[in-house]
Amino acid sequence: MPNVKIEVANESTTVSDDEVKAAVPALQTQVTRDFAPVWGADAELSFVAPSALSDDAWWLVVLDNSDQAGALGYHDLTSNFLPIGKVFAGTDKQYGQQWTVTASHELLEMLGDPDIDLVVFDQPSGTTGRLYAMEVCDAPEADAYSYKIGDIPVSDFVRPAWFQPNRTGDDGQFDHGGFIKKPLELLPGGYIGVFDISAGTGWTQQTGSDTPAYADRPRVGSRRERRRLPRDQWLPSKRRS
Numbered sequence: 401m402p403n404v405k406i407e408v409a410n411e412s413t414t415v416s417d418d419e420v421k422a423a424v425p426a427l428q429t430q431v432t433r434d435f436a437p438v439w440g441a442d443a444e445l446s447f448v449a450p451s452a453l454s455d456d457a458w459w460l461v462v463l464d465n466s467d468q469a470g471a472l473g474y475h476d477l478t479s480n481f482l483p484i485g486k487v488f489a490g491t492d493k494q495y496g497q498q499w500t501v502t503a504s505h506e507l508l509e510m511l512g513d514p515d516i517d518l519v520v521f522d523q524p525s526g527t528t529g530r531l532y533a534m535e536v537c538d539a540p541e542a543d544a545y546s547y548k549i550g551d552i553p554v555s556d557f558v559r560p561a562w563f564q565p566n567r568t569g570d571d572g573q574f575d576h577g578g579f580i581k582k583p584l585e586l587l588p589g590g591y592i593g594v595f596d597i598s599a600g601t602g603w604t605q606q607t608g609s610d611t612p613a614y615a616d617r618p619r620v621g622s623r624r625e626r627r628r629l630p631r632d633q634w635l636p637s638k639r640r641s
Contacts, residue, residue, distance in 0.1 A: 402432075402442040405457040406507070409450045412462045414489040415499060420462055421447045423500050426552035427507055434576060438559050439536070441511040455480040458514075459637075460507055462499065464490035477636045483514045484637055501546045504554035505537040509623065512536040516627050519595070520563040522584075532563060532584070533593035533627060539608075540575050542589030547577055593624055603628050 408427070410420040428445045436442035443458075453459055459478050466488045478484045485506035489499035512518075518534035540556040547554060558580065561572030565583045574580035579587055586592060586608030594606045603624070626634060 402444045404443040406443045406445050407448045407457040408460045410462045412464045412489045426549040430554045459484040462487045483510045498553045501555045529597045531595035539590040540587045
């Protein structure tokens with residue numbers, strides 16, 4: 401039995417409770433069948449009313465819109481300082497995107513790096529190196545690379561080989577869908593946070609072709625923004641009732 405409990409709640413007027421309930425089994429299948437065997441992180445998902453969100457669970461909450469234009473889903477902390485994912489279904493529909501893909505994206509990235517502090521270090525020489533943010537859904541971010549579980553579209557995600565610069569297509573699969581052909585490749589619409597240790601520029605955003613301009617700028621409340629913030633500036637969410 402997974403030791404991580406994730407409660408999914410709906411506070412959106414854009415999608416109904418029945419639509420969110422219908423998505424939860426597909427998200428559960430993706431986590432347990434597809435993601436956990438590759439990344440070693442499993443969870444038990446359940447749908448609850450917003451007023452029933454519990455202190456000992458992680459939260460995935462579906463809302464209408466974010467506070468910032470263009471944001472499709474960002475993380476905060478629960479009232480008990482545990483991970484939370486927020487999915488903005490209204491904003492997704494505004495941009496012609498599937499809210500269940502965003503929900504899947506947020507869910508898998510919470511499981512892959514719940515504290516937003518993991519990186520992969522690529523050191524090509526003794527004096528140069530780059531840190532890559534451990535974000536497992538950013539490189540194949542676009543809906544075009546999603547896949548369906550039943551009738552529910554869910555996000556593609558990278559496998560560990562994506563973060564290994566010396567791996568080849570002969571000895572590694574780089575993403576679940578098989579779209580990525582080499583390590584650190586960004587598909588159209590994709591991106592990844594990079595920290596060049598010799599450049600002195602801090603975290604920057606490397607993007608694939610056709611990536612929306614807003615992806616270059618961390619959105620308020622996003623994982624990328626929180627990666628740059630000192631921990632004492634992180635704020636817990638207020639419990640909803």
